[in-house]
Amino acid sequence: MSLDWDEFRFVKSVADHGGLTAAAAQLGINHSTAFRRLAAVEAKLDARLFERLRTGYVPTPAGQAMIAAAARIETDVTQFARAMAGRGETPSGELRVTAPAGFAADLLMPVLADFSARYPEIRIDLLLTEEALNLSRRDADVAIRVSREPSETLVGRRLAATAWGLYGRADREYGDLSREAWVCPGPGVANGSFMRFVAARAPADRIRLQLNTVTGLDAAVSAGLGIGPLPCFVADANPALRRLSGPYPELGADLWVLTHPDLRHAARVRVFMEHFAEAMLPLRARFEGR
Known part of the structure; x- marks a missing residue:
C-alpha cells in the first residue's frame, strides 16, 4: 500500500471543512470527484476515515491518525519551503x-x-x-x-x-459631544476598546453607525453620520475633518x-x-x- 501527499492533503481538507462540498470547492474539484477520492482512499486503507453524520463528516480514529500525519507533513513542507526561500541572494x-x-x-x-x-x-x-x-x-x-x-x-x-483622536466634520461646530451622533468600530474590534471609549462619552442610543472594522470610519465621519474615533495619520490629512480632542493612549x-x-x-x-x-x-x- 502506498499513499501520496495529495491523499493526506485531501483527507485533512475534508476534516477542516467538515464535509466534501466545502473541501471540494477549496481544492478546485467537484463533489462527485471528492466522493470518489474519499472512497478510493478508504478502500486502499481498508478503513473508514469519517462518520457521515447530518452535522458533517466526523473523523474516525483512523481518520484522526491520518489527519495528524497530514498536519506533520504540512508543517515539514512549509518549514522546508521557508528555509529554501530564505537562501535567496538576489532581490527577485x-x-x-x-x-x-x-x-x-x-x-x-x-x-x-x-x-x-x-x-x-x-x-x-x-x-x-x-x-x-x-x-x-x-x-x-x-x-x-x-x-x-x-x-x-x-x-x-x-x-x-x-495615535487615535476624536474627530468630526471640519465645517461644523460642536457643543455637548454626548448629544452628538457617533460612529465607532464594534465590540469585536480591538477587544472592544473603541466601544468602551464611546460608551464612556455618550449613551448607547447616540451610536448611529457601528462597523466591524476600522476601514470606512473616516468616510462615515466625513459624510456626517456622526463624530468618532479615528487614526490621526488618516484623519489629520483629510481637510473635511478636524480633531476635537485626543490623542487617547488607550486607543493607540x-x-x-x-x-x-x-x-x-x-x-x-x-x-x-x-x-x-x-x-x-x-x-x-x-x-x-x-
Missing part, C-alpha cells in the same frame, strides 16, 4: 505582503510604487485584511501590522506609535513590519522591510498625531 521573485485594508490607498501605494521602480524583479502579492495571517504557514512573507503585542514567533521592527498601538525568522535574510524580504521602514521615518510624526 514573488513577495507576499499583508497589511490592514485602510493602509492601501494613502500609505502603501506610493511606497509600493517606489519599491517596484527600485526592484523591478520583485512581484508583489498584496493581501489586504484586518486578520493576522499566519506567517509560519507562509500565508504571507511580510506583515505590516498595528499591534500592541506582535507574535513572539516573528521578527521585525517597531516603526511608530499609532504600534506600527510594525514583521517576518518569520527563517525569511529575514531572504533578499526580497530584507530589501522590502528596509525600504518600508525608511519610507515610514518621515511619516512618524503623522502616525503619532503630532
Whole structure:
C-alpha cells in the first residue's frame, strides 16, 4: 500500500471543512470527484476515515491518525519551503505582503510604487485584511501590522506609535459631544476598546453607525453620520475633518513590519522591510498625531 501527499492533503481538507462540498470547492474539484477520492482512499486503507453524520463528516480514529500525519507533513513542507526561500541572494521573485485594508490607498501605494521602480524583479502579492495571517504557514512573507503585542514567533521592527483622536466634520461646530451622533468600530474590534471609549462619552442610543472594522470610519465621519474615533495619520490629512480632542493612549498601538525568522535574510524580504521602514521615518510624526 502506498499513499501520496495529495491523499493526506485531501483527507485533512475534508476534516477542516467538515464535509466534501466545502473541501471540494477549496481544492478546485467537484463533489462527485471528492466522493470518489474519499472512497478510493478508504478502500486502499481498508478503513473508514469519517462518520457521515447530518452535522458533517466526523473523523474516525483512523481518520484522526491520518489527519495528524497530514498536519506533520504540512508543517515539514512549509518549514522546508521557508528555509529554501530564505537562501535567496538576489532581490527577485514573488513577495507576499499583508497589511490592514485602510493602509492601501494613502500609505502603501506610493511606497509600493517606489519599491517596484527600485526592484523591478520583485512581484508583489498584496493581501489586504484586518486578520493576522499566519506567517509560519507562509500565508504571507511580510506583515505590516498595528499591534500592541506582535507574535513572539516573528521578527521585525517597531516603526511608530499609532495615535487615535476624536474627530468630526471640519465645517461644523460642536457643543455637548454626548448629544452628538457617533460612529465607532464594534465590540469585536480591538477587544472592544473603541466601544468602551464611546460608551464612556455618550449613551448607547447616540451610536448611529457601528462597523466591524476600522476601514470606512473616516468616510462615515466625513459624510456626517456622526463624530468618532479615528487614526490621526488618516484623519489629520483629510481637510473635511478636524480633531476635537485626543490623542487617547488607550486607543493607540504600534506600527510594525514583521517576518518569520527563517525569511529575514531572504533578499526580497530584507530589501522590502528596509525600504518600508525608511519610507515610514518621515511619516512618524503623522502616525503619532503630532
